[in-house]
Amino acid sequence: MGFTSWQPLWRIFLITFGILFYLSNYLIGLNGLIKLVGITFALPHISWQISKIIRGWCQLTFVSPLSKAVLITGCDSGFGQMAAKALDTYGFHVFAGCLQPKGLGAQKLYKTTSNRLRILSLDITREDDIDAAVKEIEESDLTLWAVINNAGVIDYGPLEWDNGSSRIRKVLDVNLFGAIRVINACLPLIRRSKGRIVNVSSVFGRFTLKGLVPYCMSKHALKSYNDGLRRELDDFGVKVVCIEPLCYKTDMTKDEKMDEDLSACWKVTGDEVKTFYGEQYKSELKDSLSNHFLLARTDLKEVSDVIEEAVTASSPLEFYRCTGPVDGFIVWLSEQLNEQCLDLLLRASNLKMIVRIVNLFSPKQKVI
Template sequence: MSMRFYHMVGAWVLAWAALLVVSQRSWAVSCLALGLMAAHIADWVMKAAKNAMRRTCIDPTGKAIFITGCDTGFGRLLAVRLDKMGFKVYAGCLLPNGEGACLLQQEASAKLKVLSVDVTKDDEVRAAYKTIENDLGEDLSLWAVVNNAGIAAFTEIEWCPISEFRRVYEVNSLGPIRVTKEFMPLLRESKGRVVLVASLAGRYTFPGFTAYSMSKHATVSFADGLRLEMQKWGISVHTVEPTLYRTPISQEGPIHNALDRFWHQCSEDVRKSYGDEYIKDFKTTISSHLNRAKPSEKIKEVIDDMVDAVAGDDPKIRYVPSVITQIRAKLLSSLPDNLRDHFFLSSQPQTPPAYVTELRKKKKPRLMDPRTIRPGDQGRGKRLVRMFSMPNWTKNEMTPSPVKENEPMFKF
C-alpha cells in the first residue's frame, strides 16, 4: 500500500486513541478538542516522517517528459536532472536559439530535445505536440507534462496596466491550461502525470504582488479541479509551490525597470495621489523582499520536489519545498484574517501617500466625541461610559391604516 494510506490510518488511529482515553469522563467538548488535536499532531508527525524518508523513483526506461519554460531557472535545472536520470526530455524554450537553450544543450545529453514553445500561442503548443507525438515511436510514451513557464509582476494594482494583468494571466494561468489540454491524449494513453509549478503566492495574496498572486491562485484552482476530473483516466495531478528564490524571475533590475514603465503610464491623478516618495519607498521594499529570497544553492530543494512529482514512486499532491517553509505556511494559514492582514501590511511601504500627507496638513481639529470626554476637558464633566444597549420592552401601539371593507391589502 502507498505511504498516503498509512499516513491517513496513523492520523485517525491516534485521534481515536485520544478519544478513548478521555471517553470515561464524558467530557464531550474535551473529547472533541483532544481528538482534533491528536489528528493534527499525527498529520504533522507523519508528514515530517515522510519528508525525512528516502525518496525512490520509477524506472525511466521508455518514458518521456515535456517541460515548459526551460530557458532559465527551475525548468532548465529540472530538464538537466531528468535527462541524467535517463528520461527522454523535451525541453520547451521561448527562445530555442537563445543563450539559455544553448547552455541547456551543453549540460544535457544528446538525447534531450529543445522545442520552440510560447505557451501563450496555440499554434506553437500544437506544433510541439505534433513533434513529440511523431518522435515518440513505439518504445516511448509521454509520462509527464511539467507546466513550469511563468513570469512575475511586482506592482500595486492602481499602477498595473490591464495589459500587464492580461500578460501575466496568459502565461501563468492560461498557459498551463492550453498545454495540458493539448497533451491530454498522450497522457491518457500512458496514465501519466501533470505537474504544475505554482507558488505560495497562489495560496496567500501579498500586497504589491496581486497580479502574480491572482494568476497563481488560478493555477492552483485549475490543478485542484483537474486532479479530481483526471482520476477516471488514471492521470495524477501535482503542484509544486515554492517561495521566492534567486532566479531570473526575481532579478532586481528588470523588476525596477518594469515598475518605472508602469508608473509613467499612470494617469496624472494616480501619480499625484501616491507621490514620488511613496514610489521610492515601494522600490526599497521590493528590493528588501528580493534580498530575502532564498539563495541559488537552495534551489536544489525545489528541483528535488519537482523530480519527486514527476518520477517519485509515491508522489504527493502538493509540494511546498523545505520544512521551514511548510511550517511558516501552516502557521500563516491558521492566523485570523485581521492578524494576517496586519502581518502582510507590516512589510509594506511605511511612507504615507502624498494625498494622505496633504489631507493631514489641511485637516481641521475634530469635534470632541461626548463619549470620550474626560474629567476636566473644558469643564464638560466626566467621561461618559457606553454600557450594553437595553432593549425597549414597551409594546408599540401601532395605529392600523384605514382599510375599506373588501378592499385588498396590497394593490399591484
C-alpha cells in the same frame, strides 16, 4: 509497495499526532490556555513535519524512464532548466521547451545533458508552438509520461498604475491560460499513458501581496484549476500534482527586474494617479517587496528535487510545498489567521520583523 501515497501519509500523521498528544498530557506546569493553543496550532504542524520525515525514511517505489518522454515548459533558466537536467539524468527523454531556443540558457542546457534531450521552441501563448511540440513528441514514438508546466512571468506595480487590466491579462495569459493550453494539447497522450501533470504554482497562490496582484491572481487560479483537474482525472489513473515554492532567487525575483517593472509602470501612469500615490508610496512599495525577497531561498535544487519526485514516484503527493523549516512554519501559521490578522502581518513594518526571525533561526543556505 512504497509509502508515498497521500492516504498512508495521513495514517502516519494520525499516529504521530496521537503519540504527541498523549505525551503533551505530561507537560506539567503549563498554563491551560497556552497548552490549548499549542495543541490546536503547533502540535498538528509538528506532527505533519515529523510524518513527512518518516515517510522519507520509508522505501519509495519509482517508475521506469525507459521509452518515456517528459515535456517541460520554461527551461531557459531556473526551476525548468534544473528539472530538465535532473530528469535527463534519471533517464527520461526530455523535451525542453524554451522561449529562446538559441539563447544562452538553452545552449547551456544542451551542452550539459545527454543526447536524449531535445530543445523545443515553445511560447505557451502561441497555439502553433504548442501543436508543433506535441507533434514532435508523437512522431518520436515515445510515451508521453509527464507534462511539467513551469513557464511563468511576474509583474510588479499597483493595479491602478499603468493599465492594470492589460497587465493582468498578460500575466494570466502565460501563468494560467498558457498552462491550460499545454495541458489540453497533451491530455490525450497523458490519458493514454496514465501519466502525470505537474503544475508549478506558488505559495503566493494562497496569499495576495500588494504590488504583485496579477502574479498572485494567476497562481490562485492555477491552484484551483489544478485541484479541479486532479479530482476529475483521478478515476482515470492520471495524477495531477501542484508544486508550491515560497520564494527563490531566480531571474524573476531579482531587484533589477523589480526596479525595471516599477519604473516602467510608473512612467506611463497618468499624472492624476501619480499625484495621488506620490513618490513616497513608490519608495515604500519597493522596500516592502525587497523585504519579501530577503526571504528568497538560494537552493533551486529544493524545487527541482520535488518536481523529480512528482514525476518519478509511483504515488506522488497531491502537492509539495518548498520552504525552509522556519519560513514554512510561518506560512502554515499565516494560513490559520483571519483576513484582518493576515493584513496586519503583511504590512511592511511587520514583515521586517519576520525577516529577522527567519534569518536568525534558519540555517545558512547553499548557493547554486
